[in-house]
Amino acid sequence: MAEVTLLLELGLALLLAKLFGEVFERMGQPAVIGEILAGVILGGEVLGGYLGIDLLSEPFKAFADVGVMILLFLSGTEVEFAELKKSGKLSSAVAFGGITIPFIGGYAVMILFGYGYMEALLVGATLTATSVGVTARILMDVGGLNTRAGTSILGAAVIDDVLGIIILAIISGIAVVGAVELNSLLVLAVKIIIFFIITLYLGLKVIGKVAEIENRMISAKAFLALSLSLGFIFGVLAEEMQIAAITGAFVAGLIVGETPYKKLISEDVKVLGYGFFIPLFFVFTGAWIDFSSFTSAGGVIIAALIVAIVGKLIGCGIPALLMKSSKLESTIIAIGMIPRMEMGLIIAAIGVNLGMAGDPAGIVAKETLSLAVVVSIVTGLIPLFFLKGLIERYVQDV
Template identity: 35%
Template sequence: MLIFQLAVILLASKIAGDLSVKLGQPSVLGKLLIGIFLGPSVLGIVTNTDILKEISQIGVILLMFIAGLETDTEEFKRTGKASAFVGVSGIVVPFSLGYLAGMTIGLAPTESIFLGLLLSATSVSISVQALKEMGRLKSREGTTILGAAVIDDILVVIALAFVMSFAGGDVHLGTVVLKKVAFFAVAILLAWKVVPWVLKKFAPLRVTEAVISAGLMICFVYAYLAEYAGVAAIIGAYIAGVAISLTKYKHEITEKVETIGYSIFVPVFFTSIGVTAEFSGIAQHIGLIIGLSLLAIATKLAGSAIGAKLAGFSWRSSLGIGAAMVSRGEVALIIAAIGLESNLLQPELFSVIVVVVLVTTIVTPPMMKLFFHKPETGKQQKQ
């Protein structure tokens, strides 16, 4: 059954992606929508099995790994201040208004704080693909978005630990912060001393594709360490990509990882987001879904755009950066699952949040297209 589902996903995602491009939108939008069409909500051809989830997880890890490989480290250094502005302001606005929204709909103060944190989360995996297709990934805007996503993830997870410890959960804030500091310290040390050494040792091995195997090993180790430290695995994969981008093996690994990722794993990731959509029983909450969706989109767009403007970007670029930060993706879903388990999120509200996350993910690519103009490079982008 899995083999058939993979065949359907690959066929449908490529066709849908191409159609989306012909209609003037990023191909990722077509892949997201075709997932809804293939999933249980419409045709039911593809189901969200455990193994499909694992393949999807590899897909998003590889996508962020490629983003790291293609990052211009000098530009990354120059955009540090802008990333901080975007990351912080992109949390403050959604958190504040999310808290007020929670109190308005009758949630307890602690639950309202959790809702605010949930709306503050960002996942730029979708934005990364849209940036690649528009030739903007290596631009000042693209680098700022990636840096802001790292800052956003760290701050939201630390704030979440604080809320859960305050709410009586078995969470110690000091331990959470220490684990994250330790992860970034170890990640930097490995990037400086270990990553180049590993690649150098693997390069002369008389086996096929030794260098790409070493690159993938580094990627997965970083992703695992990040997840273990309570940082999203995609952040670890991104840092691994940046580390390898500083070595002479960057181009060889980038080319081959793109072939591996875009041939199977990344399409599965994009399509599986739509497949996970479950619309049964949400009709009674349609007003709340619309309200929270508009709130989620507007607050992240405005908050991040204000931060970008304060950092010196034009209004168009600022709104483009804000649009790229709108998608909540898998990061928000993970936080929502934690809230459900900790009784900080009611079961009926959890179902609503899942749909809201899907909405923010779907609207992100066309919003980015609106504010970012695709440069005339003459080079066909990967789909």
């Protein structure tokens, strides 16, 4: 009976995720919003109880966990070390400012509203990483992708992702240790450094030989399986070092991204991920949301949303001005860096799973995820209203 229930949960989750995802794609919005909405509808607050399904059950959560591992693996494959080196001072300054100000602001908001330091760290982290899918689409439509503003936004977003993973590794370690004393933080920092050095060094050394072995294997998609196994094994190693498992998946993606098979593996993993596992993660995230949290935490959600928007405008716009960008160019960069999406939701969901916002009734957990979802949706809409006209003027001036 349990197996039948799980099959029903998977079938309904995928069906609604893709239907709603298609609707939002046609509206010019990321499909992930529709996938989260599917989770809200199938969750216990709406249809879940009537259908006799539980999307927060351990079996369904296991599929969601695989989904987020694959998503971070894909994120890693899209980061190129050569591109990071070429990102330039402008992208680096924009990324650093765009992470620092929202993080501090998000932390301060949570503390002012009476939440604990772990919840404050978690929300601060959710406000850091930019998702420029909408921005990139607008840039491409009006021919601004290869301008200085366009390349600066894309470069800063890549740096954002890497720094976001590092922040998550630090916060997950703090959650496991359960303290922020200087000695604990120093030990945690050393562990994180050791993890990145070992996995990157060994991975980059071994992956070439693995690729050579794959050339002699006749099994279909052998290197795909080996690449994913690397992500899962690195995830276990990360957990053993008290770091979030998705950090290991991200590093594995970085390593595979340096091989000649990058494009082929990435396409194969996208089929597996976006066709099945990744939507289940966002449906699972949506199932956490409780409508009552929008009223009980309405004030903190609005405050965090303001910080999310203003933090990027100041954190990205001022560094751009200081790097001698024009006011128009700085404005475009700042607005283009406002959207949050996947990384913020991942940080929030992983944080809840780690117990950072853990409480017996799950109230704080639901408030935290609700906040992340609202920030993702609203900030994703902002470029649609403000960016196109600015970029058209900018392209003409250039």
